Amino acid sequence: MERRAQFPGYQQGLQKVIDIEKEATDLANQNKLNEAKEKLGEMPELRKMYHTLYNIVSCYFM
Numbered sequence: 001m002e003r004r005a006q007f008p009g010y011q012q013g014l015q016k017v018i019d020i021e022k023e024a025t026d027l028a029n030q031n032k033l034n035e036a037k038e039k040l041g042e043m044p045e046l047r048k049m050y051h052t053l054y055n056i057v058s059c060y061f062m
Contacts, residue, residue, distance in 0.1 A: 009053060017043070017046065023039050
């Protein structure tokens with residue numbers, strides 16, 4: 001079985017990370033550094049959400 005099939009939200013999660021990084025970069029390029037920092041502040045919660053999701057899924061398939 002392909003690994004991505006085990007984690008259906010994998011690509012969606014990575015796309016969210018890419019989108020946040022791109023938005024933060026765009027803000028930083030506009031010299032909106034505080035807003036860029038706030039945007040990057042979304043990453044830990046996103047990471048926590050997906051890591052929790054995958055821990056549940058990986059335990060299910062064990």
